[in-house]
Amino acid sequence: MPRQIPEGLQLPKIRATLQRMEETIVFYLIERGQFAHNPKIYEPGAFPELAEHEHWNKTWLEWVLKEVESSYAKLGRWHAPDEYPYTPIEELPAPVLTPMSHPKLLHPHHINVTSRIFDFYTKEIVPRITAREGNNVDYNYGSSAVCDCEVLSALSRRIHYGMFVSESKFLADPAAFIPHIRSRNTDALADLITKPEVEKILLRRIAQKSDVYGQDLDSAATAAGGVEKRRKINPDDVVTLYEKYVIPLTKVVEVDYLLERLDGLSDAEVEELCK
């Protein structure tokens, strides 16, 4: 008899949540693309005043992340099981209200890939979505970094959400996973959770969303035709983001989570799961 899967782990619900995140990501990328690259905000120690007043030797963006994530910490955001900040949680303040109690849907784990997201986002994605001719600096350091924080939060939630996919698939058929978890067979685990046809549909949908949301309706409404339509984002850039970074890193999260799925369980508990 199939095990009862909790509502928050049912695949159609998880898929709807993941899809809804797509437009959030596309939109924040568009917002970031309004501003120039401003590479200085990604260079450690580039603002001497930050070192002087805040003893901060990392990048401006990481400082802004800490500030913004601190205000969210007071709201209890990082107690939600699908939210992972970039600043180490012990450097953030405690929530002011008693945190909302979230149903325990995931097995205890140590997964956190925010530093890898930070890396590909700042090195590979920002230069693409802000590409323009000439001097790529407009001095909007604050606005650029705030947009970066929004994109980074959305990417973190999207990629770590892979754990809910893993848990859902694991619960639907634990016996299929357990031998591979025990033998640390990451390829076999990846195969169990990968659906190439779902990925293809996802990439097509992402291209369509970027195409629709990236339209410039101002020039469309004012131009008398014949004028090349400006776009606010290039759909290829968003497809690349998903294809080269979001999907592969989600898979890492999914597999790493599975590798920890039996930790702390007794043999009897694992046997019970297989029934």
Place this chain on the structure above:
Amino acid sequence: MPRQIPEGLQLPKIRATLQRMEETIVFYLIERGQFAHNPKIYEPGAFPELAEHEHWNKTWLEWVLKEVESSYAKLGRWHAPDEYPYTPIEELPAPVLTPMSHPKLLHPHHINVTSRIFDFYTKEIVPRITAREGNNVDYNYGSSAVCDCEVLSALSRRIHYGMFVSESKFLADPAAFIPHIRSRNTDALADLITKPEVEKILLRRIAQKSDVYGQDLDSAATAAGGVEKRRKINPDDVVTLYEKYVIPLTKVVEVDYLLERLDGLSDAEVEELCK
């Protein structure tokens, strides 16, 4: 000979900025609409823990505004001439970096309509964009309030931007404005800056943007036709927001700014403007 108008005050540039803000507003409204109304976050004193730990007797939303605006204050956001926070500026921290120097485009003024924006947004707009059947509470108090902050910031910037419109039109023909400023003739001033045909085009464009950005591309992509398309926002709600609130309040800002436009100028300076 027409006076030289600085680049930041040229009408086509101002219009492009105002239009770009439209999709930001539409998008944040859509983001807010994901969550339930959660009326408790708009009730003063509804969270006893806030009073206890933070000595805060106003609403949860105002507390979140203060927190989020404090982190932006450290980034210097409120030193920009087009940004007006909801929290009194003296309750916010100082910027950490030396604020970017902004060209002085506006005459010194005391305009701030954030409390009126807060009022119509929380009372009239939130209930519309979050309308749903049944119990309109999902306990996402933090997320709802963070989205509200984004909408409120975008509306504040949009509405206060009216001062740039006023200054631009004033500089183009000071002699037309000065007698009405001196006689406090607000109707005549409003007539000088109002273009009903521009407003009509704006409302059509807003409806179109809400229509395009509010599409649910997930159901469009998966439904096999015949299924009623779900929408993420009702374009009528966004048109109402602009027609009943944003446009009239922008006009108030524009006229109030003009009324202060000659303050501090000597008669000789005013005469020089008329030449």
